[in-house]
Amino acid sequence: MPTAVLVSETGGPEVLTVTEAEPGSPGPGEVLVDVAAAGVNYIDTYHRSGAYPLPLPFRIGLEGAGTVTAVGEGADAKVGDRIAWSSTLGSYAAQVVVPVAAAVPVPDGVDDQTAAALMLQGLTAHYLLTSTxxxxxxxxxxxxxxAGGVGLLLTQLATARGARxxxxxxxxxxxELARAAGAAEVIRYDQVDFAPAVRELTGGEGVAAVYxxxxASTFDxxxxxxxxxxxxxxxxxxxxxxPPVDPQRLNRAGSVFLTRPTLADHVVTTQELRGRAADLFDAVLAGELSVRIGATYALDxxxxxxxxxxxxRTTGKVLLIP
Ligand code: NDP
Structure with missing residues (x-):
């Protein structure tokens, strides 16, 4: 039987248990996928710890890429298609059932690991730079x-759009990694107070946007x-x-705007999801976006x-390889 990673009680990384789990048959609009690579994302740690509560027990992981092995009724896909997805709980698994509406076709020339790496962090970098x-x-x-997963992609994509x-x-x-991704300036925020350093680097003006x-440690x-x-x-x-913020602080900071966006509100339709993913895949195929796989681990x-x-301790994308 295929393996999957299960959370039966919330807590630290030790609550992740590898189990034999039947993925089930694909229902209407769904496909069964052999997972080639499952993405590890920070949100998975919020699910595991209970910071974002989910009904227990649950299979963890949201993202991956792989090959369709069975097709449910009416699903617009065929056996052998390569797809990637970012919002399917249970993706830390050898096999998973994915709704086609939440998936994107992976073009030839984009490998499975790159596709998996781009779904959650890449789509996030995309909407932050184009919509937020x-x-x-x-x-x-x-x-x-x-130099993190979202960070390296944001840095490259913002630089490509002509930003400093x-x-x-x-x-x-x-x-070094941030510089290689295009950062014009890099601040060691573990060593220096970054806000005065940013003021200095911008001639006192400040930046157009902070991502x-x-x-908690950077907000102020x-x-x-x-x-x-x-x-x-x-x-x-x-x-x-x-912690809660007094709106008056936005006034004092210079009539600034504060927003707390999330990916789900930026891939509302399958068309929006696929449009953003296509931009990312095109950038990879054109050699304009380099996706760093910082580490791979077995499901175990x-x-x-x-x-x-x-x-x-990680940089770029972290993947699990079933
Ligand atoms: P990263 O690969 O960026 O890992 C997190 C990084 O945060 C670390 O490598 C570290 O970089 C930095 N960091 C600073 N302080 C701490 C700390 N106390 N503990 C741990 N890490 C710290 O992760 P992701 O790219 O997966 O996610 C980055 C952020 O984006 C997360 O907060 C995640 O929840 C969020 N996210 C939000 C989405 C949305 O739509 N709202 C979607 C996707 C991700 P360094 O060592 O250089 O400080």
């Missing part, structure tokens, strides 16, 4: 955790890094959730993958 704050050529923007990226990172190796997936500095009427896109909480080692992600 549409980056303009000449803008300076601040990207936190610039200031990245923050916590190690010398991560600084902040770190949360992010507000202090914005230019007048700048945008703070708070899209995650890798360091913990941000999902626990170590979570420990490494939460321990800030």
């Amino acid at each position: 704050y549409a980056v303009q050529p000449g803008d300076t923007v601040l990207v936190h955790a610039a 990226v200031i990245g923050t990172v916590s190690t010398a190796e991560k600084a 902040d997936g770190v949360g 500095g992010s507000l202090d890094s914005l230019r007048r009427r700048g945008v703070l896109a708070l899209f995650g909480a890798a360091s913990g959730p941000v 080692d999902a626990r170590t993958a979570h420990e490494d992600l939460e321990g800030r």
